Amino acid sequence: MPDPPHRRRAHARGSDLERYAGLFAARTQVMRSSAMRDLMAVTARPEVISLAGGLPDTSTFPPQTFAAQMTRIAQESAAEALQYGPTEGFRETVDCIVEVMGAEGMLPDPEDVIVTTGGQQAIDLLCKTLVDPGDAVICEAPTYPGAIPVFCSYQADTIQVECDAEGMRIEELEAALERLDGEGRRPKFVYSVPTFQNPAGVTMSLQRRRRLVELARARELLVVEDNPYGLLRFGGEPLPPLYQLDGGDFVIYVGTFSKILSPGIRLGWMVAPPPVMDKVVLGKQASDLCTSTLTQYFLREHFAEGGWREYVESVAGIYRSRRDAMLAALARHFPAGATWTEPQGGLFVWATLPSYIDTGDLLAKALREDVAFVPGQSAYVDERGRNSMRLNFSAGDEEEIREGVRRIGKVIAEQVELYGALTGERPVAPEPRAAEESPNVVPFRKAEGE
Amino acid sequence: MKVAVLKGGRSLERGVSLRSAARVEDALGRLGHEAVSLEAGGELVERLAAERPDVAFVAMHGIGGEDGTVQELLEILGVPFTGPGVAACVRCIDKSLSKHELRAAGVPTADWFAFNETAFRELGAADALVGLEERLGFPLVVKPSRGGSALGVKFAEGAADVPAALVSAFSYDSRVLLERYVEGRELAVGVVGEEPLPVVEAIPLSGNGYDFEARYEIGRTSFVCPAAIGEGEAAAVTETALAAYRALGCAGFSRVDLILGDDGPQVLEVNAIPGLTDTSLLPQAAEAAGMSFERLVERILELALAPTAA
Numbered sequence: 231m232p233d234p235p236h237r238r239r240a241h242a243r244g245s246d247l248e249r250y251a252g253l254f255a256a257r258t259q260v261m262r263s264s265a266m267r268d269l270m271a272v273t274a275r276p277e278v279i280s281l282a283g284g285l286p287d288t289s290t291f292p293p294q295t296f297a298a299q300m301t302r303i304a305q306e307s308a309a310e311a312l313q314y315g316p317t318e319g320f321r322e323t324v325d326c327i328v329e330v331m332g333a334e335g336m337l338p339d340p341e342d343v344i345v346t347t348g349g350q351q352a353i354d355l356l357c358k359t360l361v362d363p364g365d366a367v368i369c370e371a372p373t374y375p376g377a378i379p380v381f382c383s384y385q386a387d388t389i390q391v392e393c394d395a396e397g398m399r400i401e402e403l404e405a406a407l408e409r410l411d412g413e414g415r416r417p418k419f420v421y422s423v424p425t426f427q428n429p430a431g432v433t434m435s436l437q438r439r440r441r442l443v444e445l446a447r448a449r450e451l452l453v454v455e456d457n458p459y460g461l462l463r464f465g466g467e468p469l470p471p472l473y474q475l476d477g478g479d480f481v482i483y484v485g486t487f488s489k490i491l492s493p494g495i496r497l498g499w500m501v502a503p504p505p506v507m508d509k510v511v512l513g514k515q516a517s518d519l520c521t522s523t524l525t526q527y528f529l530r531e532h533f534a535e536g537g538w539r540e541y542v543e544s545v546a547g548i549y550r551s552r553r554d555a556m557l558a559a560l561a562r563h564f565p566a567g568a569t570w571t572e573p574q575g576g577l578f579v580w581a582t583l584p585s586y587i588d589t590g591d592l593l594a595k596a597l598r599e600d601v602a603f604v605p606g607q608s609a610y611v612d613e614r615g616r617n618s619m620r621l622n623f624s625a626g627d628e629e630e631i632r633e634g635v636r637r638i639g640k641v642i643a644e645q646v647e648l649y650g651a652l653t654g655e656r657p658v659a660p661e662p663r664a665a666e667e668s669p670n671v672v673p674f675r676k677a678e679g680e
Numbered sequence: 681m682k683v684a685v686l687k688g689g690r691s692l693e694r695g696v697s698l699r700s701a702a703r704v705e706d707a708l709g710r711l712g713h714e715a716v717s718l719e720a721g722g723e724l725v726e727r728l729a730a731e732r733p734d735v736a737f738v739a740m741h742g743i744g745g746e747d748g749t750v751q752e753l754l755e756i757l758g759v760p761f762t763g764p765g766v767a768a769c770v771r772c773i774d775k776s777l778s779k780h781e782l783r784a785a786g787v788p789t790a791d792w793f794a795f796n797e798t799a800f801r802e803l804g805a806a807d808a809l810v811g812l813e814e815r816l817g818f819p820l821v822v823k824p825s826r827g828g829s830a831l832g833v834k835f836a837e838g839a840a841d842v843p844a845a846l847v848s849a850f851s852y853d854s855r856v857l858l859e860r861y862v863e864g865r866e867l868a869v870g871v872v873g874e875e876p877l878p879v880v881e882a883i884p885l886s887g888n889g890y891d892f893e894a895r896y897e898i899g900r901t902s903f904v905c906p907a908a909i910g911e912g913e914a915a916a917v918t919e920t921a922l923a924a925y926r927a928l929g930c931a932g933f934s935r936v937d938l939i940l941g942d943d944g945p946q947v948l949e950v951n952a953i954p955g956l957t958d959t960s961l962l963p964q965a966a967e968a969a970g971m972s973f974e975r976l977v978e979r980i981l982e983l984a985l986a987p988t989a990a
Contacts, residue, residue, distance in 0.1 A: 269831065271695040586844035591832050591851035594692060645847050651800045652809075652843040 257363075257383050269593060273602035279634040282602040284428065284577055285625040286489050287548060291541070299531040307527055315523040317515050319345020319499070323526045326533045327485065327499050333539065334460050336474045338483070338501045344510060345521045349458055349486035349498035353377055355517070356419065356454060356482065356500070357384040359509045366410055366417040370398045372580070372609030372618070374428045374456065377421060381611075388611045389417070395571070397424055397434025400441045407449065419452040419482070424472055426459040426576025429609045429620035433574060436469050443472055446480035452506075456484040459576035461542050464550040466574050479503060489577070490542045491532060495525035549577065555628040556621065556635060563639025565646050570621075577624040582606075582617060583642060586649050589619045592641060601637040682714045683981065684733035684759070686750060689720040691742030692852075693829055700956035701739035703963075707977040708737070720745060728757055735984050736761040737977075738953060743826060746953045747773035762984040764952045768929040772952035775857055776825045778928055782947055785927035787920060789947045790939075791816055792859040794825060797850055812858060813839055821859045824852035835861070864941030867907055869921035870954065870962035872933045872976065873983050876918045877965035881907035903961065905968040913940065920945040932983045935962050 273282050303311050318324075324343045331338055346352045353376075361367060363385035369377060371390030381388045389410075391402045403420065410417055422442070424434035434442070446453045455472040473483040478501060486498035502510060514520075532538060556579055560570050570581040583589065589605040596602060606618030619638075623631055649655070685708070687701030688694055701717065708715040716731050718724060720740060728736070736759050738750055748769035754761040764772065771778050776794035783789060793812045799805035813820070822845035823833040832852040834845035842858075849856040866884075870877040881904045907914070921936035924947045928934075935954035938945045954962045966976045 269692060272690070272692055275690070586847055588844070588848045588851075591848040594831060595851040597692075641851075645851070648797065648800060648850060649843055649847050652806045652846055654806065 257385050269590070269597075272597050273593075275600070278597065278600045278602050279626060279630050279637070280602045281621045281623070281626070281631070281634045281638075282604045283622055283625050285622070286493060286577070287545065287624055288492055288494070290544065290548065291492070295535075299528060299535075302531060303524070303527045311524050311527040313523060315520045315526065317344075317511055317520050319343070319521055320523070320526050320530070322530045323497070324499075326529055329533065330461070330485065330487075330490070330538075331473075331483075331501075334457075334468065334471055334474075336471055336483070338473075338478065342478065342501050342504065342507060344500050344502075344507060344514060345526065346498045346500055346514065347518060347521050348488060348493070348496045349456060349484050350376060350380075351514075351517070352484040352498055352500040353380050353421070353454075353456070355510050355513045356484075357381065357386065358513045358517075359506065360418040360452070361386045366415050367419060367421065368403065368406060368417050369421040370423070370427065370430075372429050372606065372615055372620075373421065374423055375604065375608040375620075377456075378608075378611060386418070390610060390612070390614075393427070393430055393432060395432055397427065397432055397438055398422055398442070400438050400445065403442070404445065407445075407451070417451065419454050420446075421454045421456065422472070423456045423458075425457055425469070426462065426573055426578075428459070428576065429578050429604065429606075430580040431571040431573030431576055431578045432580075433469065439469060439472055439475055443475045443481065446476065451480060453481045454484060455481050458486045458489050461490055462546045462549060462577070463575040464546060464553060464573075473501065482506065487529065490545070491529070491538070495528060496522060497525055497529055546575070549575075549624050552623040552626070552628055552631055553579070555631045556623040559632045559635035559639075560621075563636045565639070565643055567646070568642070577622055579621045579623065580606075581619050581621060583619070584646065584649070585617050587642065587645050588616050590616065592619075592638075592645065595641045595644070596638055599637040599641060601634045603638060681735065681981070682716060682731070682733045683708050684716045684718050684728060684731055684736045685739055686718050686720055686724075686736055686745070686761075687739045689740050689742075689744040689750075691740070691744050691746075692827070692831060693742035693746075696829075696955050696957060697740045697742075697745060699958075700741070700960070703956055703958060703973070704737055704739050704977055707974045711974055711978055713981075720750065724750075725753065725757070728754075728759060733759060735759070735981060737981070737984075738763050739956060741951075741953055741955060742829070743773070746951070747826065760984050762980045763932040764928075764930045764934055768931065768934075769952045771928045772930070772934070772950045773826050774855070775823065775949055776855055778950060779857075781927055782924055785923065787923045787927050787947055788943075788945065790860045790862045792857050794855055794857050795846075797854045800846075809842060810839070813842065816858060816860045819861045821857075821861050822846055822849050823857050823859065824849045825855035825857055826853045862939045862941045862946050864939040864946075865907070865909070867909075867917055867938045867940055867945070868935055868961045868965075869918055869938065870933065870935045870965045871922065871925045871930065872966070872971075872979055873931075874922075876922055877962065877971075878906035878968045879909065879914050879917050880905040880961045880965050880968075881909070882961075903964060905961075905965050909940065917945045920947060924950055933962065933980050 273280055323345050324340045327343055328338060328340055357380055361384040365386055366389055367381050367386040368389045368391060370393045389406055391406055392399050426433055453472060457471055472481045483501040557572060567584045568581060570579050573579060590607055593605050604620040606615030609615055685701050685705050687697050705715040705717060716733060718727050736754050738761050740746060740750060746769060748766040751766045751769050771781055779789050779792055795805055819835050819837045822836055832849045834848055836842045836845045846856060866882045868880045883902050885902055917938060917940060924936045925934055928950050935951045937948040939948055956963055963973055963976060
């Protein structure tokens with residue numbers, strides 16, 4: 231039998247390119263540099279130890295359980311599970327969401343909940359609903375790297391407010407709001423990941439949470455609380471979510487099952503006041519009609535068995551050990567002058583190096599040692615963050631984390647030494663430190679005057 | 681004809697390579713050739729021996745693919761291949777070496793100094809920096825000697841910027857260049873065989889000429905082909921580009937990047953194997969000259985198989 235015909239599309243010719251160029255929407259022009267994209271593409275090589283991704287570890291979910299649950303769906307609900315569903319999501323899915331939010335002390339009205347295709351779609355729908363080109367959106371500095379392309383694609387004017395060990399600095403937020411007032415502008419929303427932040431790993435203090443919520447009420451300002459990691463706590467007392475403090479008037483809540491069950495099922499949600507929700511539902515309808523019914527059925531099965539919290543706790547236990555391994559490795563292998571955050575939960579550590587090290591360039595060097603991380607620049611819309619990096623501790627096991635950090639430490643040490651040779655500054659001899667002292671575990675930026 | 685398309689590799693330009701190769705494979709299919717896609721990896725030699733292609737189309741960029749490594753292997757295996765030979769690849773990939781060759785051949789290129797990491801680490805070269813900075817003047821450009829993309833290329837506006845720029849550049853290569861910054865229009869000339877293609881101009885849209893990462897990027901840079909320059913200027917640019925191509929011993933096809941400043945054209949670098957993606961400059965220039973991508977690919981194959989080719 232002859233080979234099937236070559237099916238890949240014919241690639242554009244040069245002249246076609248010009249033709250397409252006139253068709254692209256203006257919002258496609260705010261993209262990241264292709265050089266950085268090419269660099270990140272190399273991180274996908276199989277031999278690379280990647281501390282770059284944000285992947286949860288799905289390897290401990292028992293395959294037998296998964297098989298039994300999916301079999302039950304096939305036997306009992308095949309037709310429904312293969313059919314379209316309501317745009318807002320199934321009521322049973324919303325019940326699971328209410329249960330998860332209840333575990334963090336929140337009591338949302340089920341009517342205010344919409345099931346989305348991952349938390350990412352919730353961010354996208356909010357922008358679609360609220361943001362016109364040029365509108366101001368405020369977020370943390372650094373912020374979730376995956377939110378930036380969303381803000382950019384809606385041509386938002388993204389304003390980043392510095393974080394420190396206690397999360398977003400509210401007085402800087404107030405200053406930013408004053409500036410906007412002066413320009414006669416009102417930001418469409420403030421986007422925050424207050425708990426175990428991606429990428430910085432920090433958690434907003436209770437005092438700041440209260441102030442943020444007060445500010446939202448006083449100014450009628452929408453705050454988007456993105457909380458993928460709240461249940462992945464390794465220690466200490468949980469803080470009330472912004473949504474709980476506010477009661478849902480000005481805080482829009484975004485959640486996801488990605489980190490507490492599976493990112494592959496693409497199930498997230500949003501809780502918003504009814505007027506906003508009405509528009510969001512229309513937006514969701516236009517985007518994809520409804521979230522996957524099949525995975526909503528899977529979620530229902532998983533929750534019906536009653537062990538979802540135990541599963542989250544088991545995963546959190548694994549991540550706690552991995553975080554410990556990472557912090558110990560950082561203390562051992564990163565040079566004097568480097569600092570990093572000590573997350574009490576979540577998936578990420580944020581490390582900051584001496585100012586002369588550009589972590590984008592460092593990544594090229596690190597890739598030759600077969601290790602990868604996310605350069606800090608990805609978490610900013612401007613030139614900040616060039617000497618920082620995000621390190622993930624959920625995806626790899628402890629041995630990989632130790633080895634990965636050791637390799638990164640090695641390339642940093644080479645740069646530190648070279649800089650010393652170039653400037654005549656003798657680098658401080660890296661003394662082996664005991665993990666328990668770890669003097670470098672400090673906020674990545676000290677709050678001033680607080 | 682059976683054509684092995686070599687692609688991928690570990691270089692930082694792997695992504696570009698995969699896109700170039702995909703487009704070449706499509707064109708080969710439309711031309712009626714049998715394209716065999718070969719990922720550059722541990723099994724490359726074995727695969728080449730098994731497939732016994734008539735010719736290899738090297739669609740690889742950067743270290744490993746564009747630096748003579750793969751070319752040397754193909755020579756040993758006796759497989760004819762597209763693009764420049766080993767020696768030309770070795771000269772082009774290393775900007776320091778190619779600038780020496782260009783100077784020796786009388787081809788204009790900006791003043792520069794090159795350093796090995798060892799010179800700084802072990803020989804105290806940092807002490808010599810001040811004198812060099814004075815001779816080159818600011819701003820100057822610091823770049824890794826090897827590497828085709830904008831990664832690691834930095835401007836230094838003053839002496840204080842130089843050490844960090846060097847640390848960045850040394851992240852990509854053990855040798856770096858400090859180069860006099862030439863202000864002017866950014867041009868590129870593709871050469872196929874001995875035939876120059878029309879001059880392309882890259883005009884950054886952001887207005888920030890210091891943003892190297894915006895260069896050659898759709899949406900942040902606009903490309904004009906043929907460039908809107910005078911006939912005399914175009915002739916001078918083309919002549920300089922051809923001189924550079926010959927001085928480095930290029931054959932098959934390559935792309936010469938130049939700056940057209942007040943003192944005429946100066947060669948920045950020669951890309952032994954330029955990108956062949958749908959946004960790459962050389963195919964666009966060929967198109968502007970009335971040469972379709974298929975015809976370009978066919979011509980590159982002819983040159984690889986011509987008895988005079990190196």
